[in-house]
Amino acid sequence: MPGMAGLLRGIGQVGLGQWTQGIQTLGALSQDLLPGPMEVLRVVYLGRAMAAVGRSGDARKIRAATLARTKNPTLGADVAEAALAGLEAWLEEGRWAQVAAAAQEVLKAFPCPRAQVAAAIALDHLGRDAAAAERWAEAARHWSELLRLGGEALPGMAACSHNLALAYEGQEQWDQAATAWEAALAALPRRITKAQVKSGSAYGGLSPEAMLRRREWIERRALGLRQRTGRVDEVLRQRKALIKRTPLDLELRLEQAETLMNQDEVRAAEREILAVLRLAPDHPGALEASARIHLMEGLPKAAERPLRRVLALDPGRAFARMALATALAAQAEDLPRGARKEAVRMLEEAVELAPKEGGFRLALAAWLLDGHAADQARLQIDAALGLGKGAWGQVFGFWARREDLVQAKALVQQGQALGVLDPEFFCHAGLDCLHVAEDQDDPFHELLHRRRAGGRGAKGESGRVEKTEAWLAFSRTLLDQAVVLDPSVDRLRDLVNVLIVPHPDLALPYAERAAALRPSDPMVLLDLAVAQSGAGQSQAARKTLLKVERAARAHKDRHEATAILELLRLVPVMGAEGLHESFCKIMRAMDGPDDFDLDSEGIPY
Amino acid sequence: MTELSLVSQDPYQELGLEPSVSDADLRKAYFALVRLHGPEKDPARFKRIRAAYERLATPEKRLETDMLRLQPWTAPPLPALERDPALWIQDVLRAARSLSDLDRRHFREDFREVKS
Numbered sequence: 001m002p003g004m005a006g007l008l009r010g011i012g013q014v015g016l017g018q019w020t021q022g023i024q025t026l027g028a029l030s031q032d033l034l035p036g037p038m039e040v041l042r043v044v045y046l047g048r049a050m051a052a053v054g055r056s057g058d059a060r061k062i063r064a065a066t067l068a069r070t071k072n073p074t075l076g077a078d079v080a081e082a083a084l085a086g087l088e089a090w091l092e093e094g095r096w097a098q099v100a101a102a103a104q105e106v107l108k109a110f111p112c113p114r115a116q117v118a119a120a121i122a123l124d125h126l127g128r129d130a131a132a133a134e135r136w137a138e139a140a141r142h143w144s145e146l147l148r149l150g151g152e153a154l155p156g157m158a159a160c161s162h163n164l165a166l167a168y169e170g171q172e173q174w175d176q177a178a179t180a181w182e183a184a185l186a187a188l189p190r191r192i193t194k195a196q197v198k199s200g201s202a203y204g205g206l207s208p209e210a211m212l213r214r215r216e217w218i219e220r221r222a223l224g225l226r227q228r229t230g231r232v233d234e235v236l237r238q239r240k241a242l243i244k245r246t247p248l249d250l251e252l253r254l255e256q257a258e259t260l261m262n263q264d265e266v267r268a269a270e271r272e273i274l275a276v277l278r279l280a281p282d283h284p285g286a287l288e289a290s291a292r293i294h295l296m297e298g299l300p301k302a303a304e305r306p307l308r309r310v311l312a313l314d315p316g317r318a319f320a321r322m323a324l325a326t327a328l329a330a331q332a333e334d335l336p337r338g339a340r341k342e343a344v345r346m347l348e349e350a351v352e353l354a355p356k357e358g359g360f361r362l363a364l365a366a367w368l369l370d371g372h373a374a375d376q377a378r379l380q381i382d383a384a385l386g387l388g389k390g391a392w393g394q395v396f397g398f399w400a401r402r403e404d405l406v407q408a409k410a411l412v413q414q415g416q417a418l419g420v421l422d423p424e425f426f427c428h429a430g431l432d433c434l435h436v437a438e439d440q441d442d443p444f445h446e447l448l449h450r451r452r453a454g455g456r457g458a459k460g461e462s463g464r465v466e467k468t469e470a471w472l473a474f475s476r477t478l479l480d481q482a483v484v485l486d487p488s489v490d491r492l493r494d495l496v497n498v499l500i501v502p503h504p505d506l507a508l509p510y511a512e513r514a515a516a517l518r519p520s521d522p523m524v525l526l527d528l529a530v531a532q533s534g535a536g537q538s539q540a541a542r543k544t545l546l547k548v549e550r551a552a553r554a555h556k557d558r559h560e561a562t563a564i565l566e567l568l569r570l571v572p573v574m575g576a577e578g579l580h581e582s583f584c585k586i587m588r589a590m591d592g593p594d595d596f597d598l599d600s601e602g603i604p605y
Numbered sequence: 606m607t608e609l610s611l612v613s614q615d616p617y618q619e620l621g622l623e624p625s626v627s628d629a630d631l632r633k634a635y636f637a638l639v640r641l642h643g644p645e646k647d648p649a650r651f652k653r654i655r656a657a658y659e660r661l662a663t664p665e666k667r668l669e670t671d672m673l674r675l676q677p678w679t680a681p682p683l684p685a686l687e688r689d690p691a692l693w694i695q696d697v698l699r700a701a702r703s704l705s706d707l708d709r710r711h712f713r714e715d716f717r718e719v720k721s
């Protein structure tokens with residue numbers, strides 16, 4: 001076998017350090033003359049000789065080709081040795097990127113433990129450097145790669161998963177973070193020995209108790225994150241298992257109750273709360289949660305008792321104060337008109353509990369006004385106005401609900417003089433007035449209102465029409481004022497949007513102004529067409545629809561343009577005069593159940 | 606939920622302590638630092654020390670702080686290369702043996718499948 005003799009001679013030359021001769025001998029051997037394993041041996045020694053004379057490029061080339069084919073460990077070790085020649089020095093100098101790149105290159109070709117550890121060290125450092133600069137995405141990339149490389153082969157992967165979880169949290173990637181926490185948990189030992197504690201090998205050398213606390217913390221963290229991502233069923237299931245293991249953890253039970261309440265599983269939530277109260281009858285969180293359930297069920301009287309118990313223990317507890325005030329106000333609202341004294345007492349306490357809530361003051365003022373205690377009522381109303389700009393809208397709504405146009409107008413004058421009213425106020429106040437005007441058509445409403453006013457006020461059809469007109473006129477004044485203060489297209493469109501269904505005639509002037517300001521915006525033009533259709537101007541609506549189509553075809557936002565063109569397809573079916581009616585049906589359907597369909601609304605599609 | 610800015614402001618570092626410090630030693634070190642950097646002497650440092658201690662003052666807070674810190678990872682020692690890039694006598698023997706039939710365990714090893 002001539003090939004074998006040549007191979008032996010070549011190996012011998014390399015062994016004696018006769019590199020050039022070795023290269024000649026081994027290089028001259030044809031692959032065909034050697035059996036497979038011997039061919040690998042030829043490449044190993046040829047590569048070594050080449051590397052020894054500085055032909056590292058050639059060595060890399062012949063090694064790479066054979067290694068890719070054979071995965072021979074000897075050759076792999078040679079490749080690793082060549083690629084990681086300066087490894088110790090690189091590590092010493094902290095050249096982490098270089099170490100990671102070289103080691104990962106080796107690992108692509110061959111599973112080398114030395115390269116694996118080197119890559120892990122470098123990736124961990126790179127991850128920490130990125131995390132220190134809060135470059136969380138980069139940190140997560142490095143630690144993910146480390147975990148992929150480390151797998152079960154490297155120790156301490158719980159710490160790496162922990163760090164990866166933090167990096168995901170830094171990016172607010174809650175689901176991935178939860179998965180990483182769960183991986184950290186899975187990598188933590190369930191039990192640790194004293195020897196492990198002493199050696200510091202288990203998660204930083206923690207005591208078994210500390211390890212248990214960490215395990216529980218991680219479980220809760222992962223649960224909290226899963227809940228954020230809306231995977232509530234999974235959260236409930238996992239937390240249930242956790243409660244079974246740690247039945248005395250009251251906070252955990254309350255968290256479960258909170259989640260159950262949010263899922264409208266009231267009875268199950270109540271069971272958890274009762275379990276806590278059995279263990280700790282004065283637990284403020286459990287008492288508050290119990291009160292919340294009663295309030296949710298519309299039982300304010302039942303909510304009162306646990307809340308008073310909480311406040312007896314801690315009078316400053318904010319949630320309990322607010323909840324008790326709400327419970328009292330709700331009870332006062334349900335009292336018959338004759339129980340004025342009782343209602344005032346309850347609402348006075350509510351105001352004392354939550355003095356910064358204008359709603360309670362106004363509810364109290366309403367009872368006081370009905371009881372002819374105008375001065376006391378005025379004090380409450382002024383106190384409500386003193387709570388900030390937002391309270392002006394609340395007080396306007398109060399007068400509108402009481403249908404007291406004189407007071408409503410006086411309030412606006414007062415606010416304008418003080419300069420505290422903004423466009424938002426005028427919009428909402430204008431809509432409040434519209435609602436009052438709409439209510440005049442309801443005969444039951446008139447009866448109710450006259451009873452509240454003690455039988456006084458305008459009577460009959462003519463009185464109603466008069467009142468409706470007065471409130472409608474004031475509404476127009478207020479809405480116009482909103483546009484005076486903020487004449488932007490957005491403001492105009494806001495008004496059009498709220499008015500277009502119930503009062504297209506009122507929406508029309510605002511739609512016209514918006515279209516004049518933005519004549520090539522298909523959405524603005526569509527608003528105008530719908531308003532024109534609703535106001536009985538079918539001819540004008542038809543003309544505007546042509547403009548809508550032209551504008552939509554030239555529109556930049558293709559998605560919006562397509563939607564508009566789809567809608568225009570329906571116009572020949574329903575006609576320009578039916579545009580407003582169909583629009584109202586669509587709006588009503590959109591306010592209803594999620595899965596509305598146009599057919600059931602009688603809209604041809 | 607994320608309080609990760611905490612990670613970069615390590616309270617242990619601020620107090621000059623190792624994360625493995627016992628609760629008793631932590632308190633001792635805190636009081637020593639507060640004496641050294643009192644509010645009248647060094648108000649800024651005092652504020653930082655106080656804030657750092659606040660995050661470790663109770664077992665619950667300390668657990669939360671510890672868990673929101675990056676965990677140290679102790680890498681295993683770097684394995685040595687398994688091969689000495691000099692002549693390995695076993696390679697020579699392997700090559701030599703393949704010249705003879707010393708390694709043969711079954712007669713079939715000398716035969717290859719004939720492909721038509």
